Amino acid sequence: xxxxxxxxxxxxxxxxxxxxxxxxxxxxxxxxxxxxxxxxxxxxxxxxxxxxxxxxxxxxxxxxxxxxxxxxxxxxxxxxxxxxxxxxxxxxxxxxxxxxxxxxxxxxxxxxxxxxxxxxxxxxxxxxxxxxxxxxxxxxxxxxxxxxxxxxxxxxxxxxxxxxxxxxxxxxxxxxxxxxxxxxxxxxxxxxxxxxxxxxxxxxxxxxxxxxxxxxxxxxxxxxxxxxxxxxxxxxxxxxxxxxxxxxxxxxxxxxxxxxxxxxxxxxxxxxxxxxxxxxxxxxxxxxxxxxxxxxxxxxxxxxxxxxxxxxxxxxxxxxxxxxxxxxxx
Numbered sequence: 001x002x003x004x005x006x007x008x009x010x011x012x013x014x015x016x017x018x019x020x021x022x023x024x025x026x027x028x029x030x031x032x033x034x035x036x037x038x039x040x041x042x043x044x045x046x047x048x049x050x051x052x053x054x055x056x057x058x059x060x061x062x063x064x065x066x067x068x069x070x071x072x073x074x075x076x077x078x079x080x081x082x083x084x085x086x087x088x089x090x091x092x093x094x095x096x097x098x099x100x101x102x103x104x105x106x107x108x109x110x111x112x113x114x115x116x117x118x119x120x121x122x123x124x125x126x127x128x129x130x131x132x133x134x135x136x137x138x139x140x141x142x143x144x145x146x147x148x149x150x151x152x153x154x155x156x157x158x159x160x161x162x163x164x165x166x167x168x169x170x171x172x173x174x175x176x177x178x179x180x181x182x183x184x185x186x187x188x189x190x191x192x193x194x195x196x197x198x199x200x201x202x203x204x205x206x207x208x209x210x211x212x213x214x215x216x217x218x219x220x221x222x223x224x225x226x227x228x229x230x231x232x233x234x235x236x237x238x239x240x241x242x243x244x245x246x247x248x249x250x251x252x253x254x255x256x257x258x259x260x261x262x263x264x265x266x267x268x269x270x271x272x273x274x275x276x277x278x279x280x281x282x283x284x285x286x287x288x289x290x291x292x293x294x295x296x297x298x299x300x301x302x303x304x305x306x307x308x309x310x311x312x313x314x315x316x317x318x319x320x321x322x323x324x325x326x327x328x329x330x
Contacts, residue, residue: 012059013066014063015059016060016065016067017063017067018063019056019063019064020064020289021286023292024282024285026046027288027289037201038196038198040136040195040284041161041198042285043285043289044161044291047288051294067290068287071287071290072290073141074283075137075286075287077255078259078280079137080261080262081277082218082263098187098191098329099190099191101325103220103223104132105317106128106132106318107128107129109314110128110131110313111128113313113314114127114310122146122149122152123148126142127160129141129227131163131311131314131318132318133221135195135196136288136291137195139153139160139291141224145228145232151294153294154291154294157288159308160195160311163194163312164315165198167193169202171185171188185203186211187213188322188326189209190203190213190216190220194315196217196218199213199217200213222260225256225257
């Protein structure tokens with residue numbers, strides 16, 4: 001008698017999705033009350049708190065897994081609607097080149113430092129991606145292309161949240177000492193702080209810096225697609241021609257680029273963009289909460305000084321690199 005293959009019932013994901021929805025609601029309210037705090041950061045932290053304080057029943061696992069994969073990929077797709085190529089191009093080729101150099105150098109050097117420090121290849125890949133491009137979203141997107149151990153994903157999310165927060169508060173404090181003009185500070189903040197929301201928080205206190213900072217940051221976000229495609233292509237080379245191979249360009253990456261192209265047409269009304277932005281934030285927050293539930297503080301502490309040192313060095317690298325470049329091109 002043949003084996004009957006069954007698919008999980010829809011109601012099996014409802015308990016987990018209910019937990020995720022509760023976490024997203026709290027994260028959105030906190031971000032609404034305190035706009036300088038990213039809902040994504042709050043969602044990751046909430047997921048970590050829940051995972052480390054409460055013992056979640058096995059029944060929530062399917063729904064949490066769904067949020068951490070499919071909903072997160074949908075969020076990455078909609079992220080493309082936030083890209084305004086016109087604003088990016090207005091920065092000038094020097095600033096655009098600086099953003100590209102910062103991403104590439106930080107990514108490559110972080111991978112190299114990971115090998116020197118003895119950090120696992122998979123973990124160093126996630127850290128390099130998150131620190132060089134756009135924080136937790138980039139970590140999650142890279143994990144969708146090249147699946148890593150959940151513990152490594154949790155460590156990368158914890159590190160990007162920790163050091164991104166340090167940069168978020170550190171750059172405004174250092175600004176008076178740098179001698180930079182507000183526009184220059186915008187380039188510095190947008191080119192070096194990890195999360196988009198952290199960039200907003202870091203640039204907001206300096207009048208005239210915010211718009212430039214966001215545009216520079218979005219330049220880094222644009223590079224997420226080619227980086228994911230490159231890693232996906234490298235993964236394909238590991239499989240024999242007759243074996244199962246990942247797609248050359250992941251479908252959600254194509255969706256990301258398609259949404260960016262739609263935004264570039266200028267045909268979407270502001271109302272639609274506002275709704276899409278809200279939905280995107282909800283989807284990404286859901287994915288972040290789900291990934292946050294994999295964060296184990298004891299595991300992060302046990303990861304040792306090498307992992308923490310890698311996060312610190314990667315942050316210092318991109319901060320100093322962009323600051324130096326900003327001064328040189330001004």
